[in-house]
Amino acid sequence: MTRTSREPFQLSGRYANRNRWEVLAGPGDSRVTGQQIIHDEALVGAWSDKVVLITGVSSGIGVETVRALALTGATIYGTARNLEKAKEALGSLLETGRVHLLYMDQTDLASVRACADNFWKQSNKLNAIINNAAVMNTPESRTKDGFELQIGTNHLSHFLLFWCLKDLLLQSVTPAFHSRVINVSSSAHRYGPVQLNNINFEGNYNGWLAYGSSKTANIYMTTQIERLFGSHGIHGCSVHPGAFRSPNLQKYSEVEMEGMMNDKTMQRYLTSSEQACATSVYGATSSELEGRGGLYLEGASYAVHPCPPDGDAVEYGWGSWAFDQEKEERLWELSKKWVKVSDC
Template sequence: MSRYDKAHKDPQGPGDQRPTALNIIHDNALEGALTGKVAVVTGVSSGLGVEVVRALATTGIRLFLTARDVTKAKQALGDQLQDTKVELIKMDQTSMQSVREAAKVILSRTNAVNILINNAGIMAVPELELTADGYEVQFATNHLSHFLLFQLLKRALLAATSHDFQSRVVMVSASAHRIYSTHPDNYHFQNGGYHPWVAYAQSKCGNIYMANEIDRRYGHLGLHGISLHPGIIATDVGRFLSDETKEAMKQDKMLRKVLKTPEQGAATTVYAAVDKGLEGKGGKYLVNCTEATRGPDDGQSSSETYVSHTYCPQKEAELWKDSLEMVGLEDDE
């Protein structure tokens, strides 16, 4: 149960009674309360990332932000970048080398990170695209780059954890993970079968598996992984959607009711990152600022429930092992 359950019972569209990211900060009495702590947020050039930053900035936390397009991020963040506690770093998530370089910059500024929010992502790329590293672009951007960033910042996350404020890794997944799990023999569609939504679903399932495995491996050390579905929000992540699909979504009355503003869409991310009720907890998939409930394996991409493959220790461990190999790292266990 969550204090926000009632607000989500009967949604009435963007701007309704559902909480915003700033509401989460206020309800946890965190204004100015996180001074001295550090957070890293990826994907801050538009949409949810911007709103996450705006909310976290009110806590006094030091922020390291990454974006592929730094110019666009500067325009989107505006006055936030005037704060001396906020630093913007270029990171192209289609390049593992770029991730390494960004992590190096962060670690040159701090040796402790309390919160890592892996927010950046792309959705439904129409045709199969491979990165320069040879990886399917959605898998690389949404999963592998975040996996590598975590590995590079892991010591800093472990160093920052304390009894009263344990470190958190927040993975922004999506309800689309329900339609397709990870497939080790075809991560990059080298055996064919590419479909925009299948590739997206696999990458988003990978986000959940990564969070679950982080909690399994490091939860007892005070480092926790949490994943979430932010909701349906009209942001730039939908730029690859066809005009026909966008028009059909506009005409869908039920969809219009559950649609959130970016401020509301960022709420579950901020909830996962700082809500006091989640202190010392992890391995959870959240929806609407609460833990998701089990639903049917119906192949529906927009349902707010989880399915049988959402939690799968065998596949989580398998993806972890394979991801280490893809980014060229050894297992530390």
């Protein structure tokens, strides 16, 4: 498919024009970085009263997200299963006294609960959660609780973490800044909807389809958060960070990655890790989004149209099934059942 200039009109916000195809030039091009957003929002040193929780900070864009948000002076808690790897990745950021690590194994719901309990003990405030951690296109396997690895790690662990911390998010709402939940989804949600009747892909496992299902679940979750809690000051948005090279995510997908790297269109679309974290940072901090939610963010902007039916993998916009109230509500109730929580 020949790229045209139509795609940027599907994005809105101060950075939308930086995503025009005629100006894309690959990693390090004019597209904004997470740190640039902090400067543009005049937030350097301005968030000393705020607390942010970020999952998956031992590699990839999780590290860069911490690095960018640390400029604000916020207290940041990052989760990781391998704390030594996270310490090495974050380096001197941990010496500031404002960046802290929490252990969480997202393949084990008991570990998620323990992490949330630990967070409650350490902080009386939570202004934003960035649910960043993910696995991608894994061989068929199960979490410790018996769920397909990708839906369990990418969705259910984050759903439970939110559930355990939602009261803290609620009590942290102020008139000037509502609490935010940012789920890092992917354009791969367009691979398929959530298989609500076969969440584990029993008998028909496909790693990419299971990944896409988990990424659609990320969108459903934030949209339902907006529906249930938006009027109370918690707003949910989902994020497509763009394509970037991350050894952690791509270890099961080297063949696909090599194919993408040999594609001239993809070479222009790829970003650096510093740019890839920008949409998460935008979602968590941008004044454009204050009091808003239920949005699908990409390119440090928000999408305003679905992906065209003839769109390819790097087209802007969400998939046709990304917003579906009936399925969002059903997944929410099923997720409560699966992670064993209730409204009581």
